Amino acid sequence: MIVLFFGTLFGLILGVLPGLGPTTGGALILPFTMTLDPLSAIVLLTSIYCAGTYGGAITAVLINTPGTPAAAATCLDGYPLAQKGEAGRALGMATVSSTVGGIFSVIILVFFAPILAQLAYEFGQPEYFALAIFGLTMLASIGEGSPIKNLIAGAFGILISTVGKDFMTSIDRFTFGVNELTEGIGFIPVVVGLFAMSEMLTQSTLINQIFNRIALKAIKLPSKDDYKKTWKTILRSSGIGSFIGVLPAEGGTVASLIGYSEAKRFSKNPEEFGKGSIEGIAGAEAANNAATGGAMVPTLALGIPGSATTAVILTGLIIHGVRPGPDLFREQPDFLYGIFGAMLIANILFFIFGFFGAKIFARITLVPNKILWPMIFAVSVCGTYSLNQSIIDVWIMLFFGVLGFFMRRYGFSVVPVIIGLILGELVEGTLRQSLVIFDGNWFMFFTRPIALTFFVLSLIALAFPLIRSKKINRKL
Amino acid sequence: MKNVQKSKRANKSLPFFFKDEFKVSFIIIFISAILLITTFTFDIVPPILNRGIQPATFPKALLILIIGMTLTIYYLAIKNPWKVEKKLPKSFFLTLFSFVIFVIVSKTLDFFLAISALSIFVSYCWGEKRIFYLLLVGIIFPVIVFIFFETILGLRFPPGIITNIYYS
Numbered sequence: 001m002i003v004l005f006f007g008t009l010f011g012l013i014l015g016v017l018p019g020l021g022p023t024t025g026g027a028l029i030l031p032f033t034m035t036l037d038p039l040s041a042i043v044l045l046t047s048i049y050c051a052g053t054y055g056g057a058i059t060a061v062l063i064n065t066p067g068t069p070a071a072a073a074t075c076l077d078g079y080p081l082a083q084k085g086e087a088g089r090a091l092g093m094a095t096v097s098s099t100v101g102g103i104f105s106v107i108i109l110v111f112f113a114p115i116l117a118q119l120a121y122e123f124g125q126p127e128y129f130a131l132a133i134f135g136l137t138m139l140a141s142i143g144e145g146s147p148i149k150n151l152i153a154g155a156f157g158i159l160i161s162t163v164g165k166d167f168m169t170s171i172d173r174f175t176f177g178v179n180e181l182t183e184g185i186g187f188i189p190v191v192v193g194l195f196a197m198s199e200m201l202t203q204s205t206l207i208n209q210i211f212n213r214i215a216l217k218a219i220k221l222p223s224k225d226d227y228k229k230t231w232k233t234i235l236r237s238s239g240i241g242s243f244i245g246v247l248p249a250e251g252g253t254v255a256s257l258i259g260y261s262e263a264k265r266f267s268k269n270p271e272e273f274g275k276g277s278i279e280g281i282a283g284a285e286a287a288n289n290a291a292t293g294g295a296m297v298p299t300l301a302l303g304i305p306g307s308a309t310t311a312v313i314l315t316g317l318i319i320h321g322v323r324p325g326p327d328l329f330r331e332q333p334d335f336l337y338g339i340f341g342a343m344l345i346a347n348i349l350f351f352i353f354g355f356f357g358a359k360i361f362a363r364i365t366l367v368p369n370k371i372l373w374p375m376i377f378a379v380s381v382c383g384t385y386s387l388n389q390s391i392i393d394v395w396i397m398l399f400f401g402v403l404g405f406f407m408r409r410y411g412f413s414v415v416p417v418i419i420g421l422i423l424g425e426l427v428e429g430t431l432r433q434s435l436v437i438f439d440g441n442w443f444m445f446f447t448r449p450i451a452l453t454f455f456v457l458s459l460i461a462l463a464f465p466l467i468r469s470k471k472i473n474r475k476l
Numbered sequence: 477m478k479n480v481q482k483s484k485r486a487n488k489s490l491p492f493f494f495k496d497e498f499k500v501s502f503i504i505i506f507i508s509a510i511l512l513i514t515t516f517t518f519d520i521v522p523p524i525l526n527r528g529i530q531p532a533t534f535p536k537a538l539l540i541l542i543i544g545m546t547l548t549i550y551y552l553a554i555k556n557p558w559k560v561e562k563k564l565p566k567s568f569f570l571t572l573f574s575f576v577i578f579v580i581v582s583k584t585l586d587f588f589l590a591i592s593a594l595s596i597f598v599s600y601c602w603g604e605k606r607i608f609y610l611l612l613v614g615i616i617f618p619v620i621v622f623i624f625f626e627t628i629l630g631l632r633f634p635p636g637i638i639t640n641i642y643y644s
Contacts, residue, residue, distance in 0.1 A: 152545045159538050166531040171519045173531060174511065204571040205564060207602045370602035374595035374613040378621045381591055386631045391582060398575050409561055410500050428534050435529060
């Protein structure tokens with residue numbers, strides 16, 4: 001409970017600070033979780049995830065800068081409403097819809113994750129290989145940026161996972177004679193480097209940025225009229241968010257944009273959108289928080305991350321020796337129900353913190369970057385070093401920080417690298433074991449119905465961006 | 477919109493080897509090619525011990541895939557050039573330089589000193605001139621982090637000028 005309390009509080013602070021958010025924050029906290037038992041560690045990470053996703057709305061409403069990418073759609077109506085002197089009403093609606101979306105998605109998680117895990121019992125090595133390929137190709141269709149660039153980043157992530165001793169033959173690969181590399185490149189230096197250090201470099205290019213901050217008097221519960229206007233939007237966006245979250249890719253950001261556009265489509269007053277519509281805030285916020293539970297479904301049931309933050313949570317599970325999948329549901333149900341319960345409580349806690357502490361959290365945005373980021377650097381360096389007490393890990397983290405910065409600059413998302421790194425061993429391992437089973441016959445993959453279904457879905461996922469861009473071009 | 481058009485036009489007027497799409501594609505292909513060559517130096521498993529494919533096959537396939545996809549993005553960029561990115565400010569290069577200094581200082585002098593020096597340097601370069609805040613980020617906060625990791629998490633930091641004094 002203490003872990004949950006602090007996780008929610010910390011998640012809110014991270015969500016409020018632009019540039020940090022639950023993904024970077026989760027990456028920063030990952031080394032510290034090594035001192036906790038596995039359940040507490042994952043409870044900490046998931047509460048940061050839930051609260052951080054909501055926290056982004058506070059900054060979106062008050063300074064027109066999304067604290068997290070998932071809150072980008074909240075800016076569209078949250079800030080204009082705040083400019084009209086109704087910041088409290090905007091934040092009140094964001095808090096209520098985030099809580100409803102979050103709780104709705106936890107219910108989806110409780111029901112659907114065990115069903116999906118049950119289905120996964122039918123999976124052998126070839127099916128897992130096809131599933132991992134499907135997870136990677138989904139990055140092309142709904143990840144941010146160019147689909148091919150996302151695929152390159154994903155392939156690069158898998159390539160990183162091949163560094164070190166080959167797990168089947170113990171032959172060194174890409175170690176270049178460096179002893180420390182024989183164990184492979186750890187998750188934490190890569191995750192902290194790509195998220196925290198690359199963000200530090202990005203912030204170094206934005207030091208002259210000035211935010212117009214709107215003062216918050218008090219957060220207000222939505223009125224009866226507001227509830228009447230928005231309850232359908234909240235429920236619809238909760239459903240959309242949960243569904244998008246289940247798909248293996250960046251859940252929250254895509255979910256909030258779709259939730260927002262659907263709210264506009266169904267609204268009786270679509271002309272108000274972009275000018276301070278309360279429905280716009282409800283649509284975006286319910287969807288992005290609903291994506292949190294949705295994204296946990298494939299993460300826990302199949303070991304395929306549903307979003308960038310769940311990739312960090314999956315890293316946490318792996319470093320604590322917990323292998324997600326159907327066996328986890330059979331062997332450690334208490335562990336899973338601990339996570340479900342924690343997510344539910346985190347959603348209620350951030351509602352309470354949001355209502356009573358939004359004014360204080362809003363002040364956190366006043367901490368200047370020139371103070372904040374050097375401190376984050378100190379924590380990142382010590383955290384990365386602490387895992388193996390290896391200075392090489394710190395250098396690897398800095399290398400990935402610089403690499404991540406340039407990747408982002410030229411339109412390569414860093415999330416596929418993490419997902420590729422996590423799935424790399426699964427992809428290679430299942431491929432090689434399948435080939436042993438099939439006696440080297442590649443065509444045997446297509447004789448397995450489930451594997452074939454995933455391959456067809458992968459082809460659809462790859463073709464989808466092309467079809468979408470052609471449709472957009474035709475419309476233009 | 478006008479700015480984007482201007483920047484695209486500016487990008488078109490540059491020789492191809494100065495354009496971002498060429499530089500990025502070239503770097504990816506160059507590094508991938510070196511790594512691909514490296515895969516030929518991996519040990520080969522004798523047929524009797526080999527299960528499935530050789531250890532080098534999977535990375536080779538990945539690297540060929542990366543090279544192929546990079547050529548595709550370059551080909552697409554010829555038709556539809558990337559927008560020209562803004563020049564990076566001085567503060568970025570100073571931060572990058574501080575990373576290099578961190579690596580050198582942490583290796584040769586002291587890990588804690590390196591964190592402290594980088595924090596003060598970055599904070600100063602980003603515009604913080606007040607002594608108290610520089611001391612806060614450069615000394616007070618790193619000391620708190622150091623003590624937290626050392627005492628609560630039981631971490632032992634690498635030897636160096638300052639850490640040796642602390643441990644002795």
